[in-house]
Amino acid sequence: MACSEFDLIARYFNRIEHLRRDVQLGIGDDCALLTVAEKQLLAVSTDTLVAGIHFLPDIAPADLGRKALAVNLSDLAAMGADPAWLSLALTLPKVDEAWLKAFSDSLFEQLDYYGMQLIGGDTTRGPLSMTLTIQGLIPAGRALTRSGARIGDWIYVTGTLGDSAAGLAIIQGHLQVTDAQARDYLIGRHLWPQPRVLQGQALRDLASSAIDISDGLIADLRHVLKASECGARIDLDELPLSQMLSRHADAEQALYWGLTGGEDYELCFTVPEINRGALEVALSHLGADYTCIGQICPLSEGIKFYRHDQVVELAWKGYDHFSPGQGGFYG
Amino acid sequence: MACSEFDLIARYFNRIEHLRRDVQLGIGDDCALLTVAEKQLLAVSTDTLVAGIHFLPDIAPADLGRKALAVNLSDLAAMGADPAWLSLALTLPKVDEAWLKAFSDSLFEQLDYYGMQLIGGDTTRGPLSMTLTIQGLIPAGRALTRSGARIGDWIYVTGTLGDSAAGLAIIQGHLQVTDAQARDYLIGRHLWPQPRVLQGQALRDLASSAIDISDGLIADLRHVLKASECGARIDLDELPLSQMLSRHADAEQALYWGLTGGEDYELCFTVPEINRGALEVALSHLGADYTCIGQICPLSEGIKFYRHDQVVELAWKGYDHFSPGQGGFYG
Missing domain, CATH: 3.90.650.10 (PurM-like C-terminal domain)
Incomplete structure (x- = not known):
């Protein structure tokens, strides 16, 4: 059987055991559908990691899965947000099942730890890189920003x-x-x-x-x-x-x-x-x-x-x- | 002056004239902060476009800017969502100002047309590719999905x-x-x-x-x-x-x-x-x-x-x- 892009995504990244109540529709449709509780703001951040620039080309896939999420979580942390959802766009030079298993196992372990859900993404062929878009929630008016420092602080x-x-x-x-x-x-x-x-x-x-x-x-x-x-x-x-x-x-x-x-x-x-x-x-x-x-x-x-x-x-x-x-x- | 990553992003993608009321904080902090109106669901989709796979390597940057957004809007369209926000992760082999201007002008023209706002992203060096995460809004219970077809439809x-x-x-x-x-x-x-x-x-x-x-x-x-x-x-x-x-x-x-x-x-x-x-x-x-x-x-x-x-x-x-x-x- 040819390993199609869709099979590949489904096998490693569509793990139905990881469910948040605010995800009405997760991976597998044109969009994810999400509910945002009243009086909560959405905090969104995007980071790209490119092999040879943001990580060593020979990094272990488990380390990469963990680090990629950590880098994005750090942006939510800086706003004071609660982590919620992740979209993962993964560009791979080839379909390497051992790599995918180690990477996705590590990623899901971290997602679980933070109570997050992978809600979608894209898998394409090309030089190894990935873009993660992470979303978190924060009570309105309580976000930390870069612009609030005052003389004497x-x-x-x-x-x-x-x-x-x-x-x-x-x-x-x-x-x-x-x-x-x-x-x-x-x-x-x-x-x-x-x-x-x-x-x-x-x-x-x-x-x-x-x-x-x-x-x-x-x-x-x-x-x-x-x-x-x-x-x-x-x-x-x-x-x-x-x-x-x-x-x-x-x-x-x-x-x-x-x-x-x-x-x-x-x-x-x-x-x-x-x-x-x-x-x-x-x-x-x-x-x-x-x-x-x-x-x-x-x-x-x-x-x-x-x-x-x-x-x-x-x-x-x-x-x-x-x-x-x-x-x-x-x- | 060395053109730093941050200057580059600011110059072409941080255009303050494009403002939606639901964007509390746009580009320029660790995260964007967004408000979601009551009884609206969030629809989120991510697509990657890689040179040589999703577009011709010599495509005009203006065409690329337009097409990249169109591809992502199409996912929102399939759910029946109203387009709202875009995150853009752009990986470029080098800083080419003419390319950036043509690409970003075209992208913003389309964002304007659809009443959307660019809320953040990332710019990195590497082989030309981009990942767009698009978000739209849809009244709760009215989204179109792939799973609703019934015999006789x-x-x-x-x-x-x-x-x-x-x-x-x-x-x-x-x-x-x-x-x-x-x-x-x-x-x-x-x-x-x-x-x-x-x-x-x-x-x-x-x-x-x-x-x-x-x-x-x-x-x-x-x-x-x-x-x-x-x-x-x-x-x-x-x-x-x-x-x-x-x-x-x-x-x-x-x-x-x-x-x-x-x-x-x-x-x-x-x-x-x-x-x-x-x-x-x-x-x-x-x-x-x-x-x-x-x-x-x-x-x-x-x-x-x-x-x-x-x-x-x-x-x-x-x-x-x-x-x-x-x-x-x-x-």
């Missing part, structure tokens, strides 16, 4: 920064780490990022702005500053670097990764002074790590970095897929 | 079939048409398909099932039959072929294209006997062409083709992106 990040970049460097042979535990930790941070979904929801009424750190702290913070028309002071002494990173990379390299390394998928958010106590309680209840790394200042001050209370100059930029020399990050 | 199609395949054959040099008007018509049907949005909405309370014809009549009708657990009798004498196609291709070739040619983006739908009169009035009011081509019959009869009331055997299948020999349709 404190700047926080969740977790630690730069681990993912270090993990990639290990995989690519640019960083040698002999300690097996550190190696596994850093590579794991690169391959299996944890979207900060619960943290995002906890921030809903407390943070004034939020963004997820996909392109590196500096690049992503700049989006917040631009949208909020503010500047920022960042205290480099406070930058949260993991022990694994600090121990196994030299200090300048660790700092560089912490500020510009992509794919940490932590959240960067701002909090008015009045909400700081409540915020720290809320995140501590989740067992979530967070660090205050600076403060929002007037636009005219731009973005300034401090070390021991002295301004320091940095010439680094965030990772940009179209910047010369960086596009083939994974090539 | 009449099978209809809008417009004419096979023109797009003939147009592609002309472009590729497989069909010689000297008559300039016919040539332009057939090529136009391939390059600029018209999604049957108004027709789909008119069918809402009248048709028992509907699908859009993207992969060829037979292939798409089979989806309806499978979902509805029915068979069908198709009267080949009634198959609507344009005069341009009938005159400029031999009869067997025209029939083949009419039954299996992809990308006509007409609708195929079924109508209970009791609704036939109302349906024909509704479509005539729109000035829309439609033809009754057969009738739904029991599943056990499968799909049968008739000519002069005699069963004829056809061995053709619909176009399938993964079938051997057909995947590189545009290669």
